[in-house]
Amino acid sequence: MGGGGEDRAEEGVMDVGLKDLSKRLEEFARARDWEKYHSPRNLLLAMIGEVGELSEIFQWRGEVDKGLPNWEEAEKEHLGEELSDVLLYLVRLADICGIDLGDAAAKKIVKNAVKYPANKAAY
Numbered sequence: 422m423g424g425g426g427e428d429r430a431e432e433g434v435m436d437v438g439l440k441d442l443s444k445r446l447e448e449f450a451r452a453r454d455w456e457k458y459h460s461p462r463n464l465l466l467a468m469i470g471e472v473g474e475l476s477e478i479f480q481w482r483g484e485v486d487k488g489l490p491n492w493e494e495a496e497k498e499h500l501g502e503e504l505s506d507v508l509l510y511l512v513r514l515a516d517i518c519g520i521d522l523g524d525a526a527a528k529k530i531v532k533n534a535v536k537y538p539a540n541k542a543a544y
């Protein structure tokens with residue numbers, strides 16, 4: 422991936438932001454001349470495809486304990502990759518649509534809290 426991402430030796434402990442991911446995805450597409458494929462509809466369909474791949478990991482397993490205590494490391498790594506594919510396409514979709522996803526998500530959390538007041542939550 423472009424943008425100097427390969428040089429970030431400490432990346433594993435860095436807090437990666439949505440804007441940074443957006444920028445790196447843009448560079449990734451530009452470097453491959455793939456911008457023409459990254460239309461809103463294509464990105465949405467690609468993301469849904471990755472949601473399908475993510476779902477396959479959980480398919481037929483029954484309920485799964487939080488933290489995935491009984492999973493092999495390779496399975497967890499695969500899960501991380503599929504979660505990332507969904508996130509990366511979502512971030513790219515938002516960017517190509519001109520939506521500031523971090524800002525929109527923060528506002529949505531506030532809206533959710535107004536809609537579902539903590540003192541009235543009864544599940």
Ligand SMILES: Nc1ccn([C@H]2C[C@H](O)[C@@H](COP(=O)(O)OP(=O)(O)OP(=O)(O)O)O2)c(=O)n1
Nearest residue numbers: 446449450455458471474505506507509510513
């Ligand atoms: N036109 C494309 C194709 C790929 N990607 C990036 C975003 C995803 O993070 C990843 C998806 O790559 P693949 O389509 O190869 O999907 P997988 O990594 O899931 O591979 P596979 O489907 O073989 O398991 O690559 C992209 O930005 N634009």
